[in-house]
Amino acid sequence: SQKIEQNSEALNIQEGKTATLTCNYTNYSPAYLQWYRQDPGRGPVFLLLIRENEKEKRKERLKVTFDTTLKQSLFHITASQPADSATYLCALVNYGGSQGNLIFGKGTKLSVKP
Amino acid sequence: DGGITQSPKYLFRKEGQNVTLSCEQNLNHDAMYWYRQDPGQGLRLIYYSQIVNDFQKGDIAEGYSVSREKKESFPLTVTSAQKNPTAFYLCASTPGQYNQPQHFGDGTRLSIL
Numbered sequence: 001s002q003k004i005e006q007n008s009e010a011l012n013i014q015e016g017k018t019a020t021l022t023c024n025y026t027n028y029s030p031a032y033l034q035w036y037r038q039d040p041g042r043g044p045v046f047l048l049l050i051r052e053n054e055k056e057k058r059k060e061r062l063k064v065t066f067d068t069t070l071k072q073s074l075f076h077i078t079a080s081q082p083a084d085s086a087t088y089l090c091a092l093v094n095y096g097g098s099q100g101n102l103i104f105g106k107g108t109k110l111s112v113k114p
Numbered sequence: 115d116g117g118i119t120q121s122p123k124y125l126f127r128k129e130g131q132n133v134t135l136s137c138e139q140n141l142n143h144d145a146m147y148w149y150r151q152d153p154g155q156g157l158r159l160i161y162y163s164q165i166v167n168d169f170q171k172g173d174i175a176e177g178y179s180v181s182r183e184k185k186e187s188f189p190l191t192v193t194s195a196q197k198n199p200t201a202f203y204l205c206a207s208t209p210g211q212y213n214q215p216q217h218f219g220d221g222t223r224l225s226i227l
Contacts, residue, residue: 032213043204043218104156
């Protein structure tokens with residue numbers, strides 16, 4: 001079945017730097033990949049969706065790339081701010097288990113220090 | 115504002131007791147989902163419903179039950195058969211089609227007394 005891995009549990013960076021988070025998957029390339037932000041004690045909030053035929057997607061200071069050859073998506077936050085500190089989750093469609101539903105990575109906790 | 119409301123925010127269960135978590139949405143979404151989140155783990159799907167009066171088991175349905183009698187409501191019951199119920203429970207919804215972004219509530223944290 002499909003597995004999804006976010007290879008850093010935690011990432012600490014300095015304010016103003018670019019944060020880069022990684023999401024890898026193991027089997028088939030999904031048609032879509034999604035990124036969410038989750039604050040402590042809150043539900044995830046959708047940020048960006050990228051399709052398999054899109055190499056890159058941008059939204060304000062956020063950029064997502066999707067490389068089906070590497071089976072990887074990168075999530076970048078440029079000019080990071082302390083307010084960007086949160087856990088970021090990637091998700092893709094699972095055609096193995098619950099047909100067509102999302103499976104989520106464990107998340108990467110980003111801390112941006114002033 | 116449209117959204118998903120989960121209640122209560124915190125819930126405590128005694129041994130052998132069933133408890134029901136509420137999830138209400140006013141987004142007019144067809145599909146609703148229940149996830150469980152444990153520390154250091156990704157969200158795991160418990161049950162989902164694509165339409166009123168129909169629902170399917172997710173990956174970890176044992177010890178849980180749901181109903182979908184109304185479009186806007188999808189309550190989750192954690193039964194006494196669920197031996198490790200302590201977790202953060204999240205409800206989500208989508209307009210109906212796969213691959214659409216999910217809208218989440220702010221969760222219910224369930225603990226055992």
